[in-house]
Amino acid sequence: xxxxxxxxxxxxxxxxxxxxxxxxxxxxxxxxxxxxxxxxxxxxxxxxxxxxxxxxxxxxxxxxxxxxxxxxxxxxxxxxxxxxxxxxxxxxxxxxxxxxxxxxxxxxxxxxxxxxxxxxxxxxxxxxxxxxxxxxxxxxxxxxxxxxxxxxxxxxxxxxxxxxxxxxxxxxxxxxxxxxxxxxxxxxxxxxxxxxxxxxxxxxxxxxxxxxxxxxxxxxxxxxxxxxxxxxxxxxxxxxxxxxxxxxxxxxxxxxxxxxxxxxxxxxxxxxxxxxxxxxxxxxxxxxxxxxxxxxxxxxxxxxxxxxxxxxxxxxxxxxxxxxxxxxxxxxxxxxxxxxxxxxxxxxxxxxxxxxxxxxxxxxxxxxxxxxxxxxxxxxxxxxxxxxxxxxxxxxxxxxxxxxxxxxxxxxxxxxxxxxxxxxxxxxxxxxxxxxxxxxxxxxxxxxxxxxxxxxxxxxxxxxxxxxxxxxxxxxxxxxxxxxxxxxxxxxxxxxxxxxxxxxxxxx
Numbered sequence: 001x002x003x004x005x006x007x008x009x010x011x012x013x014x015x016x017x018x019x020x021x022x023x024x025x026x027x028x029x030x031x032x033x034x035x036x037x038x039x040x041x042x043x044x045x046x047x048x049x050x051x052x053x054x055x056x057x058x059x060x061x062x063x064x065x066x067x068x069x070x071x072x073x074x075x076x077x078x079x080x081x082x083x084x085x086x087x088x089x090x091x092x093x094x095x096x097x098x099x100x101x102x103x104x105x106x107x108x109x110x111x112x113x114x115x116x117x118x119x120x121x122x123x124x125x126x127x128x129x130x131x132x133x134x135x136x137x138x139x140x141x142x143x144x145x146x147x148x149x150x151x152x153x154x155x156x157x158x159x160x161x162x163x164x165x166x167x168x169x170x171x172x173x174x175x176x177x178x179x180x181x182x183x184x185x186x187x188x189x190x191x192x193x194x195x196x197x198x199x200x201x202x203x204x205x206x207x208x209x210x211x212x213x214x215x216x217x218x219x220x221x222x223x224x225x226x227x228x229x230x231x232x233x234x235x236x237x238x239x240x241x242x243x244x245x246x247x248x249x250x251x252x253x254x255x256x257x258x259x260x261x262x263x264x265x266x267x268x269x270x271x272x273x274x275x276x277x278x279x280x281x282x283x284x285x286x287x288x289x290x291x292x293x294x295x296x297x298x299x300x301x302x303x304x305x306x307x308x309x310x311x312x313x314x315x316x317x318x319x320x321x322x323x324x325x326x327x328x329x330x331x332x333x334x335x336x337x338x339x340x341x342x343x344x345x346x347x348x349x350x351x352x353x354x355x356x357x358x359x360x361x362x363x364x365x366x367x368x369x370x371x372x373x374x375x376x377x378x379x380x381x382x383x384x385x386x387x388x389x390x391x392x393x394x395x396x397x398x399x400x401x402x403x404x405x406x407x408x409x410x411x412x413x414x415x416x417x418x419x420x421x422x423x424x425x426x427x428x429x430x431x432x433x434x435x436x437x438x439x440x441x442x443x444x445x446x447x448x449x450x451x452x453x454x455x456x457x458x459x460x461x462x463x464x465x466x467x468x469x470x471x472x473x474x475x476x477x478x479x480x481x482x483x484x485x486x487x488x489x490x491x492x493x494x495x496x497x498x499x500x501x502x503x504x505x506x507x508x
Contacts, residue, residue, distance in 0.1 A: 006058075007095070011181045014051040019058045020095075024126045027091040027185075028119065029061035032177040033170065035085035036141060041258045042153055044163055045087060045173040060119035061088020064142035065266040067115060074314075075111045076120035076404075077421055084145060084262040089138040089174050090118055092129035097186030103446040104187040106136045106178060106217070107411075108171055110198030110224075110404070112276035114143050114266070121421065127413045128439065133446055134187035136178060140170035143274045144265040149233060149282075150240035152254045157283075164236055165284040168206055168213075172284075175207075175216035193446040195221035197407055198314075199276055201305075202226065202289070205370065206278050208299050209292035210285055219449060221442060222305040223410065224403055225366045226276075227501045230288045233281030243272055290502075293369055296376025302449045304442075304456075305370045306384030306472075309400025311363040312355040322354035329357070329504065336500065343493045355399065360490065361497045362505050367472075368494040371465045380453050381465045382445075385489060388438075388476025390431045392424030400479065409475075412439035434481045441473075459483050 006017045007025035018027035033045035040046060062083035071079050093102070107123055109116040118137030125135030140146060146167030154162050163169060179189050194217045196204050201222040207213040208220060231239075244252035246268070247260060280288040292298050312322055327350075329337045340357060347353045367383045374381035386406045389397045397405075402423065408414040412435045414427040441458040449456060456462040460483050462473045472489035476482055 008054065009184045011184060013048045015054045016057040017054050021126055023095060024129050025093050025095055025097060026126060027057045029059050029088045030057050030091065031087060032089050033087040033173045036087060037084045042148055042166060044169050061139055062086050063117035063139055064145060065263055066142055067266060071115040075115040076122045077418065079117040080119060086139045086141065087170055089136055091185050092125035092135045093185045094129055100186035101188040102186050103133045104136065104178060104182050104192045105133050105446050106175065106192060106194045108194060108196035108200035108203045110196060110200040113146060113167060113199045114274060121417050122407050123411065124413050124416050128411060131443055133443060134182060134185050138174040140167045147274055147279055148240055149236035149279060150244060150252065150257060151237065152252050152257060156254060160283060162282050163284060164233065164279040164282040168203065168210060168278060168284050171203055171207065172213050172216060179216060192217045193219045193221060197223040197404060202277060205289050206285055209289045212284050214299060219302040221445065222303065223406060224307045224311060224363055226362050227366045227505045228277050229290065229502060230277045230280035231275050233279055236279045246272055290369065293373030296373050298373060298377060300377040300379035302380045302451065302453060303370065303374055304382045304445055305367045306386060307363040307367060308403060308406055309387035310397065311359045311403050314403035315358055322358050323351045325354040325358050326350045360493055361501050364490060365494050365497040365501055369498055375467055382456060382462055383465050383472045384475055385472055386475045387478065388434055388481055389479035390424055391428045392426060394479050396423050409435040409438040410442055412436065430481065437483065438475055460485065
């Protein structure tokens, strides 16, 4: 019986032992790369050392250095122990798992590339694994440890091979581990879906745009990705030199930079901080992600993308005043503001108008841009809009679904999330019923969708996106549990914002 003996799996580095949890085998804290410490700081991830005997993988791996209070407040809970040695992943799979070929889903956590881990309670994968997939979550280097450029480090690379996006390479290394090992957990290495939210969603889009990620996954799901432009390499180099100056290293060598204490980076903010986007121009992401999708040059694989009805809820954490957005548009594009107001009939208050403009320009538009790119690339895509609010949270969330609030519905694990992390204090049976419907679409995408698919099965038929019909699946309407396919959803707004976003969406 499963509960009598711990589950064991032989990986290419050695045997791991996990735990049984409600009939699901869970493996927590599997190393997928060597610790990126010492000489390996700011280098591409290397294979993990092999071990003899059995490694107990029943505890979360260490998380990358970050602000614990910030993560507990808005990132999904306590990320646990911090260390530069943070490259670990977690696997959930049903029993028996030998010889099976289940779809694989790899979750990339969000947190603005500065907070989070794959072991937070909103990401626990047992419930999805119980419905026939192998679920993987992972840690990656955060902040300056994950994204950094400095001339002294650039000198270590041959021309054309410079790396600044170490976090993206960590994600690729985890996907390579999946290719090499997931069959031993009952997973199908030829059917891997990557999915993530916020900066995790930006990671999915960046991996679609990265030549170094080719062949390591087969489809993707993007939840609440933002249109903020990638950091240019020239800007990243200036920031890197400013950081070195901050530590008194005006003529820094690579050795001196790697000798800086591992916990010295995460408290830095402002001009010394890290933007919540990758760096465009290195060998991992040679071109900005938005430019790649605009040209239709991403990997031509199936994609789901969407966002929530109150994404503006997250902007206060970036000190963005939504009413100020209207003033900025009025100053820079007075005629454009008149047109924009026509697209929001009945909205007269600047704060409310700014909230909706911010939501659509910074988040909703990314789905439209990505779908146009999918069409150019000849790959299928599906767009959604999430507007269901948990029954106990409707008083606190009058403007709709907050940034990140769709995750418990996608993962269908709301019964495992601490009540302190839930708006309104807890979920209801009605919320759970809606989660079953939402997660089934994600599962069916992972199970069945391929390059020529025309729909996703679920409670209602979800047709593939096409430019003229522009059909979008609404998960909820004004907070209520409704599933509805809507044609030309926000189309006029998004066509305009696609042109304005590169000038108006910025943190400065």
